[in-house]
Amino acid sequence: MLSLTALGAALLLAACGPTGDAVPSPDAETAAPGPTATPEGPVFVADGSADDNLPLFSAVTAQVWATDQRGAGRAYIDALIAAGFDRAAMQVTQDVSTVGNAAESLQFSVAWGDSECLVGQVGPSTGEPVAVVMPQLDGGRCLIGTTRAIDW
Numbered sequence: 001m002l003s004l005t006a007l008g009a010a011l012l013l014a015a016c017g018p019t020g021d022a023v024p025s026p027d028a029e030t031a032a033p034g035p036t037a038t039p040e041g042p043v044f045v046a047d048g049s050a051d052d053n054l055p056l057f058s059a060v061t062a063q064v065w066a067t068d069q070r071g072a073g074r075a076y077i078d079a080l081i082a083a084g085f086d087r088a089a090m091q092v093t094q095d096v097s098t099v100g101n102a103a104e105s106l107q108f109s110v111a112w113g114d115s116e117c118l119v120g121q122v123g124p125s126t127g128e129p130v131a132v133v134m135p136q137l138d139g140g141r142c143l144i145g146t147t148r149a150i151d152w
Contacts, residue, residue: 041055041056041059042055042056042058042059043056044056044083044084044085046084049112049113049116050112050113050116050117050118050133051133053085053112053118054118054131054132054133056083056084057080057083057085057110057118057120057131058120058129058131060076060079060080060083061076061120061122061129061131062129063079064076064079064122065122065128065129070122071095071102071103071106071122071123072095073092073093073094073095073106073108073148074092074095074152076092076106076108076120076122077090077092077108077150080108080110085110085118086110087150089110089111089112090108090109090110090111090150091107091108091109091111091141091142091143091147091150092106092107092108092109092147092148092150093105093106093107093108093143093145093146093147093148094146094147094148102124103123104123104124104125105121105122105123105124105125105126106121106122106123107119107120107121107143108120108143109142109143110142111136111140111141111142112133114136114140115135115136116133116134116135116136117133117134117135117136117142118131118132118133118142119131119132119133119134119142119143
């Protein structure tokens with residue numbers, strides 16, 4: 001498990017690196033799927049498992065949490081999309097309660113395959129960001145209850 005110092009250094013390096021889509025190496029098709037990391041940090045593994053992509057999901061979650069957008073569900077979704085995750089497989093809860101207060105806890109997820117989900121939770125009631133792999137719920141959903149449309 002990475003220490004907070006190592007994670008912070010990895011995120012700092014990622015923030016200083018070039019932006020844009022990663023280009024797979026010529027050997028990418030023959031390489032076995034699995035967790036991949038560059039000097040800048042973890043990378044998206046399209047043909048990998050949810051566990052293979054948890055390091056990137058966690059890093060993206062921590063990176064957004066460290067910004068002034070930490071309470072905005074859209075910021076997590078946009079950052080996950082930019083990292084390579086599929087928008088159509090995502091869910092996110094509301095940023096604001098029914099009475100207009102900032103949500104005490106915000107959840108977001110990416111369905112992975114037919115049976116797993118990458119799930120993140122952040123907010124004042126959570127403390128530090130949480131990112132885990134969980135089994136999918138009936139119907140392929142990852143989050144319980146009402147979620148907001150990802151229509152932007």
